[in-house]
Amino acid sequence: ILQFRSKIMALSQLEEKRTDAFKDVRKNGWSYLLFLEQESLHKPRDVVQIGRELLDKNWIATSNKWRLLERLTICSLELDDVTLAAECIKQLTSKFGRDSNRVRVLRGMFYEGKNDFTKANAEYDFILAPKNDPNHMMALKRKIALCITQRQSVDAIKLLCEYLKLYGSDREAWKQLFMLYAQIHNYELAKFCLEELITINHNDYVLFQTYAETLYNLGGDQHVTNALKYFSQALLLSSDSNTRSLWGIMMCVRALRENKKALQSEQKELIRNCSQKIVQKYADSKSKLVDNVKNVLMTFLDDE
């Protein structure tokens, strides 16, 4: 529940901090950018707009300047502004030298932005050379990203698995591997990634929910029974208004029932409880679909 609430709190603070930042960039700009970084909120346009102003007008402490330039490079590449990225890289190179691996990674990303995958790969291979830094985290990640861009899913998966042998607690990497497996509909292996993620972070209701959905995709009584447990856990970790998990429970009970004739009393009670909570949530959010949903929910209790 803590994580669910803190996420919601972060989002509600976002609008306020954002407005303050744009009103007075000098005073509030940097703290807004820090907030975005802390809460892992993805707003490249804001970073570019505010970051640029802070740097141009020199409203930033020297100790923060280089980190901001690095962030600005990455965000400008996300927005396809290779010119701005080049400028930032130039400044970083003059400060840290051509041999800095950290700047070299950015240069590689710049080539990626220009779709020059050969040059990008060359930069990363240079870093990963045995005499340089073969375990360089960012370079390894960028190589995987290159495979994904070029739709080489199998190579991406191979490299990512090797990466995870080195950096087994990298949450984002496990998430990426999960996505890759899910995209090729290999739910057995996708499930494994989620298990690793749950081990790292056992309070994240979204992981439990996604795990339950993956089990539901696999199908079969055993998996669906477990899916029901994971949806329930997701509910416990979030709140009664988590409609996605509520529906998950309903669908699991329904799927388990098809092989048997009548609903057991616990199943009936489960359906009634969940239906009630779903309708409550629909009514609370003033959804226009509340009647439609009520009709759908009534069919769950129909006897065969």
Added chain:
Amino acid sequence: MSADPNPDASSQPTTDDVNDEASSKSNNNTDQPNTQTEQKSANDVECKLNKNTQCGQRTCTVYAHNKMICHALKHLSGSVFGLLIGTTYKDPRSSNTTYCHVMDVIPLQHTVFSAMVIEVAFLQIEEWLSALCKAHNISGKHARVLGVYFANNHGEDVNKNTSAIIIASQLVARYSRASVLMCQIVSDRIDMAYKGEDCALDWYMMSPKSGDAENKKSWRDIDDVFVVQSGDNAPSGKNIVTQTQYEDWFLDAAQLQSLDVAKQRFNELRLQAFLEQKPEQQLYDFDDHLDDPSKDWRNFHLWQYVKQ
């Protein structure tokens, strides 16, 4: 509209789509014969639907086209898919050809494929469509889910999306090969559509005789799905669209008009005018709906951005 079959048609009477697994035995789009009573009831029910045989055997509204593009644009970094909905019927006066009019789309997912979400979506959508049919005394076989649309996460990837194939194969098993369409949004062509040069959709259908619907190769390219404009009863520009206004438009295929591609190319899509208002920010799919039920997957509120 008489109950007599077209005397020029094959000697088989018009049928209902009930046992269309037999489509592999038939040629083109005619289907197996059925009993006299079913023939009569099929025709009676068919009468209520306003038909349109002038714009092509398969049509798709400009509204559906633009809405699909919105869904793709909202989630450019991921793949998206959704359902095509509309009306379908056989025309006894033209050898029982199956007509399909894609009127609208329901966006489903933009995240990982989830059978649970899709099943909930089907339950809700079919409940909604069945209420719509009952209100107008139309058979659910004529106003229903007509297929799937999808966009891949890489612009240049023109492979058929597996999630879409899975859903489409279920639809084929349930309905018929002749009345299930699959549509791909080619992200690289959205730019051309924006400029009014081209439409951004590729269409596929199962070959009528052979092939397994779960195999990507069984879905052939077709080039005879025509984009059409709606007539005056479309709720364009309205801030609030009622269910009744929507239904009147949805069930009326007769008001559809072909685009004047020769003179206007695809300017009549008015995609630029539509997208300039950033409607994609208000387009909600089932993933969004399950996280927040106030987000309506029918997306009636997009009509206010459509200019007639």
